[in-house]
Amino acid sequence: MIDVKAPFILYAQAEVFYDGRACSTLEIGNYLIIHKTDGALLIEASTKTTPRNYQGPGATLEQRAHILISRRKQETIKIVIHKLHSISYLSNWSASNIIITKTEKELVNKIIDNWADYVPGEFVTIQQEFPTLLGPVDIVGVDTNRLHHVVEVKRKNISVPHVSQLDRYISAIRDIGEDAVGYIAAPNIGKNALAYCATQGFQYIKVDF
Amino acid sequence: MIDVKAPFILYAQAEVFYDGRACSTLEIGNYLIIHKTDGALLIEASTKTTPRNYQGPGATLEQRAHILISRRKQETIKIVIHKLHSISYLSNWSASNIIITKTEKELVNKIIDNWADYVPGEFVTIQQEFPTLLGPVDIVGVDTNRLHHVVEVKRKNISVPHVSQLDRYISAIRDIGEDAVGYIAAPNIGKNALAYCATQGFQYIKVDF
DNA sequence: ATTTGCATGTCGACT
DNA sequence: AGTCGACGTGCAAAT
Numbered sequence: 001m002i003d004v005k006a007p008f009i010l011y012a013q014a015e016v017f018y019d020g021r022a023c024s025t026l027e028i029g030n031y032l033i034i035h036k037t038d039g040a041l042l043i044e045a046s047t048k049t050t051p052r053n054y055q056g057p058g059a060t061l062e063q064r065a066h067i068l069i070s071r072r073k074q075e076t077i078k079i080v081i082h083k084l085h086s087i088s089y090l091s092n093w094s095a096s097n098i099i100i101t102k103t104e105k106e107l108v109n110k111i112i113d114n115w116a117d118y119v120p121g122e123f124v125t126i127q128q129e130f131p132t133l134l135g136p137v138d139i140v141g142v143d144t145n146r147l148h149h150v151v152e153v154k155r156k157n158i159s160v161p162h163v164s165q166l167d168r169y170i171s172a173i174r175d176i177g178e179d180a181v182g183y184i185a186a187p188n189i190g191k192n193a194l195a196y197c198a199t200q201g202f203q204y205i206k207v208d209f
Numbered sequence: 210m211i212d213v214k215a216p217f218i219l220y221a222q223a224e225v226f227y228d229g230r231a232c233s234t235l236e237i238g239n240y241l242i243i244h245k246t247d248g249a250l251l252i253e254a255s256t257k258t259t260p261r262n263y264q265g266p267g268a269t270l271e272q273r274a275h276i277l278i279s280r281r282k283q284e285t286i287k288i289v290i291h292k293l294h295s296i297s298y299l300s301n302w303s304a305s306n307i308i309i310t311k312t313e314k315e316l317v318n319k320i321i322d323n324w325a326d327y328v329p330g331e332f333v334t335i336q337q338e339f340p341t342l343l344g345p346v347d348i349v350g351v352d353t354n355r356l357h358h359v360v361e362v363k364r365k366n367i368s369v370p371h372v373s374q375l376d377r378y379i380s381a382i383r384d385i386g387e388d389a390v391g392y393i394a395a396p397n398i399g400k401n402a403l404a405y406c407a408t409q410g411f412q413y414i415k416v417d418f
Numbered sequence: 419a420t421t422t423g424c425a426t427g428t429c430g431a432c433t
Numbered sequence: 434a435g436t437c438g439a440c441g442t443g444c445a446a447a448t
Contacts, residue, residue, distance in 0.1 A: 007255055009218060009241065011299060016307075021426040022364070023311040029303025032218065032243070038256040046216055046302035047247040049263045050443060053307060056258050056428075075426070088295065090220060093255035094238025098225075098262065100441085101232040156230055156441080192421085230441035259428060265443075284441075309426085 002068070004061040006089050007037045013083035016043050016053050020075030026052050028082060033068075035061060037093065041070045041077060053077055102209050104155040108138050111151065111185055111207055115141065118205050119149050119183065132172040140173075148173050148180040151205070158189040158204070163196045211277070213270040215298050216246045222292040225252050225262050229284030235261050237291060242277075244270060246302065250279045250286060262286055311418050313364040317347050320360065320394055320416055324350065327414050328358050328392065341381040349382075357382055357389040360414070367398040367413070372405045 002008070010033040016026035026043065031052065034042040038057040045052050059072035068079040108128060111118055115126055122144045130140035130150075139151040150173060152166040166182050173180040184197060185205035197204055211217070219242040225235035235252065240261065243251040247266040254261050268281035277288040317337060320327050324335055331353045339349035339359075348360040359382060361375040375391050382389040393406060394414035406413055 009220075011218075011297075018307070018426070022309050024307040024309045024426075026307045027305050029305045030299070030301050031303060032299065034241070034253065036253075036255050036257070040256065040258050042253075042258065044243065044245075044251075045304050045306075046245050046299070047249065047266060047304045048245070048443080049249050049251065049260070049265050050425095050427090051258070052305075054258050054426080054428095056426095057256060086297065088220075088297075090239070090241065090255070092239050094240060095254050095256045096236050096238045096261075097254075098227070098233040098235045101234070103231075190421095227441075233441075257429080259442090263441085263443095312426090314424085 002063050002087065003089065004063050007093055008035050008087055008089045010087045011085040012081045013085070014079050014081045017078040018053050024053065030085070033079060043079070102155065104153055106209065107155055107185065107207055108153050111153065112139060118207070132169055137169050146179065148178050149183065150180050151183040151185055154186040156186065156188070158184055158186045158193045160190070160193050160196050163193050163200065163202065166202060167200055211272050211296065212298065213272050216302055217244050217296055217298045219296045220294040221290045222294070223288050223290045226287040227262050233262065239294065242288060246304070252288070311364060313362055315418065316362050316364060316394065316416050320362065320414070321348060341378055346378045355388065357387050358392065359389050360392040360394055363395040365395065365397065367393055367395045367402045369399070369402045369405050372402050372409065372411060375411060376409055
């Protein structure tokens with residue numbers, strides 16, 4: 001009846017039961033059921049971006065009478081189909097990924113290329129991906145007084161956890177016996193994050209694409 | 210002509226451009242485009258659960274020649290349709306929500322709400338998601354003797370690794386100089402896990418939905 | 419209206 | 434296979 005090997009979109013009156021990390025029930029109604037080539041399964045209702053129920057890549061689909069069962073690891077979705085309105089198998093469905101531009105790296109490059117505009121002083125080195133025990137910092141500039149200017153860059157809004165992250169980087173650099181001051185750079189910053197910066201003595205660098 | 214007021218699913222050869230919190234491009238290919246009654250828009254490819262591009266509820270859709278434009282706040286999606294394979298308008302598409310049951314959180318709440326039934330004693334604080342170096346513990350109650358009652362909750366059966374996890378949490382709390390006793394709570398527990406609990410001096414709390 | 423924290427988060431990178 | 438961090442996170446509840 002349904003080719004569970006092929007990708008398809010199915011519009012049907014159905015009810016859905018999920019068991020796995022939690023349990024859920026979706027009451028009987030008309031839903032859009034999407035089966036992808038990698039086994040992913042979506043049950044979409046008429047509102048919101050996120051599906052009502054879903055199963056990730058690698059799920060296996062089988063049919064028993066008017067019931068579709070998708071299994072993946074410890075998770076199971078059971079779709080009871082009461083009335084099949086339409087089904088259509090998609091051929092040559094693309095799997096391309098989006099390409100994101102305006103990346104963090106782009107901002108990092110802009111700051112380094114125009115370093116003097118953002119951080120005044122005489123600098124000996126400006127280094128990207130400066131290694132610390134907690135992982136690499138985006139940019140660290142060392143001035144003639146050996147003071148480390150630590151810049152953490154985000155491509156969108158800065159929130160409190162990002163400032164906290166900078167705080168830990170600063171600590172890590174001070175732990176190795178270097179003096180350091182902190183900067184956080186992004187197109188925007190949240191109010192709380194800005195206040196947090198003030199308490200920590202960090203400076204916000206507004207940088208746009 | 211596409212009825213941009215109605216909910217529909219559209220299979221087409223298209224390319225997609227997004228601008229908003231970031232920028233993205235999706236190369237030309239065959240994609241499934243879903244327009245929901247609340248304005249939400251999804252561009253689905255043949256793999257993965259998450260859509261390649263999307264727009265949340267409240268977005269407005271308009272058509273200009275062979276280009277669909279969805280706008281929402283500061284975000285824009287432009288879909289250039291090269292070849293329309295099929296379009297279907299969904300009638301009586303349900304908006305029902307799922308009902309979630311049997312989550313770990315539900316059990317955690319039940320234990321906290323009825324704390325005295327599960328853990329006897331005089332308590333100063335009862336804290337959820339108690340932070341440790343190994344991550345948060347579900348519940349920690351501190352009694353008048355400063356003894357920490359550490360409760361790890363699972364939504365199904367407890368097996369040996371879960372008890373081992375509790376063991377590590379207890380160690381982490383003792384490492385910060387606090388005295389601690391362990392409890393593990395779930396609807397069921399395996400025989401080996403129960404024996405392991407006995408050796409470690411942990412207590413099993415049976416809790417049901 | 420804004421902020422906070424959870425999610426069946428998903429997903430990719432790295433160990 | 435597990436862990437970690439980012440995400441155009443989305444989403445609902447609390448403030």
